Amino acid sequence: MEELRQRILSEGQVRPGDVLKVDSFLNHQIDPVLLDHLGAEFARLFSDRPVNKILTIEASGIALAIAAAPHFGNVPVVFAKKGESVNLDGDKYRARVHSYTHGNDYDLLLSKRFLGEDDHVVIIDDFLANGNALEGMIEICSAAGATIEGFGIAIEKGHQVGGKRLREEGWNLQSLAIIESMDPDTGEVTFRD
C-alpha cells in the first residue's frame, strides 16, 4: 500500500537491533486518517471472506482493529490480553508467547465467551516479525474452533521468519507494507515489490 510505504519512508526511523520506529503515526502517536485508510484496505483485501469478528493483541493492535471495524460492517473487535489480569476471570484461552522485543515470555489470554466455532475472524496487528504472537493467536483460534479467514498486518519485516512461515502454512496473510531490508547506518528502508 503506497500511502503506508511513503509514510514509513518519510517518518520511520531505523535503529540498531532491527528496530523500525513508526511511533509518530502508528504505535505511540497515531494518525487517525492513515489508520482509517489502512482499515479500509484490509476490508478490501478480505472482501471475499465471511468475517464476523476482528481479533487483535493489546496494545497497539487495538488502534488498527478499531479503525478497521467500520469497514468490516462494524463486527465486534476482541483483543487478546497479555499476562494475567484480575478483570479477566472465568474460562479463557491461553497461549504462551516469547517476545524478542521485550526479551520475555508472556501469556496471550482471551475469554472463552468471546470466541467460538461460529466465528470467522481476521487477525489484525501492526507488526509481523518472527510471528510468535500470531502463532499464539492461531493456537487460541484452534482451541476455540474458530475459523481464521486471514491475517491483516500493517508492516511485515519480510527479512524475518514470521511471514514466510505463515505463508508456507497456507494462511491468507495480507501485509500492507513488507520490508525487505533496512540499514541502521544509512537509515535506508527497502520494500518488497
Next chain:
Amino acid sequence: MEELRQRILSEGQVRPGDVLKVDSFLNHQIDPVLLDHLGAEFARLFSDRPVNKILTIEASGIALAIAAAPHFGNVPVVFAKKGESVNLDGDKYRARVHSYTHGNDYDLLLSKRFLGEDDHVVIIDDFLANGNALEGMIEICSAAGATIEGFGIAIEKGHQVGGKRLREEGWNLQSLAIIESMDPDTGEVTFRD
C-alpha cells in the same frame, strides 16, 4: 449517556472487590457502534474547547480514543505506555502510578516528541476509579506544558475518590456514566443522576 447506562445494566456484571465487568462491549470484546457513539458524545461535550490532540493510556483506553478521533476532526491520538519498552527510546515524560486493580506500581511513559506547550488535549479513558492514572497524566501534561482541556471517561465509579478529587481540583471532567453504587450480591447497579 442513556445508551451506555442501558448497556451496563443489560450486560455489566458486578463482582466482589468493586469490580464491574463490561468486557462484552468495552474492554475485551468491543462494540464498534457503541464506541462510535461514545466518541461522538465526547466531541459534543468538548465542542467549545480547542482540542488538537487526544491522550489516552494503554490498553483499553486506546479503543475509545481511536473511535473518538474522527469526531474531533481527526486530531492525533497519543497513548501513554505502561512500563519500559525498547521501542520507546529517547527523551520521555514519566509518571509513577499505583494500580489498585493489579496491586503494583508502574510508570506511565510518553515520548517528549509528541506532547508540548502548543498542545490542547482531552484525556480519554474507559474507567475512572481512584484516579491515579489520570493524576499521572496530569503530571505528564504539566511537565510538557500542555493544556488539559478536559477528561472524557466512559464509566466513572462515583463512589470512589478519583472523580471527586478531579472536580475539586477544578478540572473539566465529563463521565458518560457515573456509578453511585453496585452490589455484588444482587448485581444491582445504581447510577448518579
